[in-house]
Amino acid sequence: MSYIKINRANFYHNLDFLSKKLGSKDKLAVVLKDNAYGHGLKLIAQLSCEYGIKRAIVKTEDEALEIEDLFEDIIILNPDFSIYKDNFSLVINSLTQLKKITNQKIHLKFDTGMHRNGLVPKKIDTTNLNVVGVMTHFRSADELSCEQFWQQQQWKKLKDIYKDSDVLFHSGNSATVLRSKIYEDDFARCGIGIYGYHEMHDSFGEFNLKPVLSLIAKKISSRDLKKGDRIGYGGIGTLSHDSTVSTYDIGYGDGFFRHDGKSELMLNEKKVIGRISMDSISFLGDDEEISLIGDAKKIAREFNTISYDVLVKLNSSIPKEVV
Numbered sequence: 001m002s003y004i005k006i007n008r009a010n011f012y013h014n015l016d017f018l019s020k021k022l023g024s025k026d027k028l029a030v031v032l033k034d035n036a037y038g039h040g041l042k043l044i045a046q047l048s049c050e051y052g053i054k055r056a057i058v059k060t061e062d063e064a065l066e067i068e069d070l071f072e073d074i075i076i077l078n079p080d081f082s083i084y085k086d087n088f089s090l091v092i093n094s095l096t097q098l099k100k101i102t103n104q105k106i107h108l109k110f111d112t113g114m115h116r117n118g119l120v121p122k123k124i125d126t127t128n129l130n131v132v133g134v135m136t137h138f139r140s141a142d143e144l145s146c147e148q149f150w151q152q153q154q155w156k157k158l159k160d161i162y163k164d165s166d167v168l169f170h171s172g173n174s175a176t177v178l179r180s181k182i183y184e185d186d187f188a189r190c191g192i193g194i195y196g197y198h199e200m201h202d203s204f205g206e207f208n209l210k211p212v213l214s215l216i217a218k219k220i221s222s223r224d225l226k227k228g229d230r231i232g233y234g235g236i237g238t239l240s241h242d243s244t245v246s247t248y249d250i251g252y253g254d255g256f257f258r259h260d261g262k263s264e265l266m267l268n269e270k271k272v273i274g275r276i277s278m279d280s281i282s283f284l285g286d287d288e289e290i291s292l293i294g295d296a297k298k299i300a301r302e303f304n305t306i307s308y309d310v311l312v313k314l315n316s317s318i319p320k321e322v323v
Contacts (some may be wrong), residue, residue, distance in 0.1 A: 091109050112136040121154065217250040247281070
């Protein structure tokens with residue numbers, strides 16, 4: 001059966017790197033939403049806890065409940081206000097959501113230019129509200145443009161409005177931290193960086209991050225075929241010479257990508273033969289196992305997407321082991 005390897009040393013290396021950039025591991029909040037970007041929510045939460053991380057970011061209350069015993073503070077980005085624990089805090093994106101709050105700890109999220117969600121950036125009456133944080137999200141932190149500087153100026157204006165409030169300020173994601181000489185907020189919300197990636201232009205420099213996840217497919221069967229034999233649906237894959245072809249137990253049903261077989265596709269320097277099916281993929285050779293994902297950015301380039309997309313699609317039922 002196919003499986004995922006999680007490299008503990010690489011994960012801790014990334015946490016070390018980001019903590020050093022921030023000045024302290026206490027300023028690093030790990031983003032574990034969407035099954036920890038495909039790496040396994042509970043597993044990555046446990047590793048983070050063992051490293052000494054105290055704050056995590058998740059998408060829903062269900063995710064928070066899975067890891068509630070591992071962190072001092074769990075911030076829920078998209079709460080439905082159905083469940084609350086003492087170490088949960090909820091992100092508020094609208095005045096409508098504020099009406100649902102009683103005594104829960106909340107983070108007020110403001111729209112400083114992303115124009116996706118968040119409150120209008122102005123002083124809000126927080127009487128009788130337990131506001132513990134003020135936050136925003138940058139739309140161009142990984143872009144080669146001046147927009148990051150512009151939005152940071154809007155953020156500074158907002159911080160001035162709330163400077164006399166007893167709240168934690170947080171705005172930065174992985175890209176913000178990587179490109180900052182000094183990170184001034186109380187903590188940063190790092191997602192893709194802790195898993196070993198960024199999507200920034202090369203001109204920002206090289207960052208010593210290491211991929212944490214490897215996707216390993218196991219062989220289902222092998223066969224010796226002749227020149228001209230055609231493989232898979234539609235017979236799209238045609239052999240140019242006598243070859244051994246093996247089929248492996250990963251396909252688009254497992255969250256990998258579908259490929260129609262009409263163009264050449266190389267995965268970790270091995271050529272895919274024919275179409276990628278729902279539950280299988282074929283290569284030349286007879287290896288017992290093949291690593292399909294070692295560097296998600298290389299796979300992303302083949303499918304005209306980004307590393308996030310490659311990782312987060314992976315089926316949560318794929319077994320995982322820490323190496």
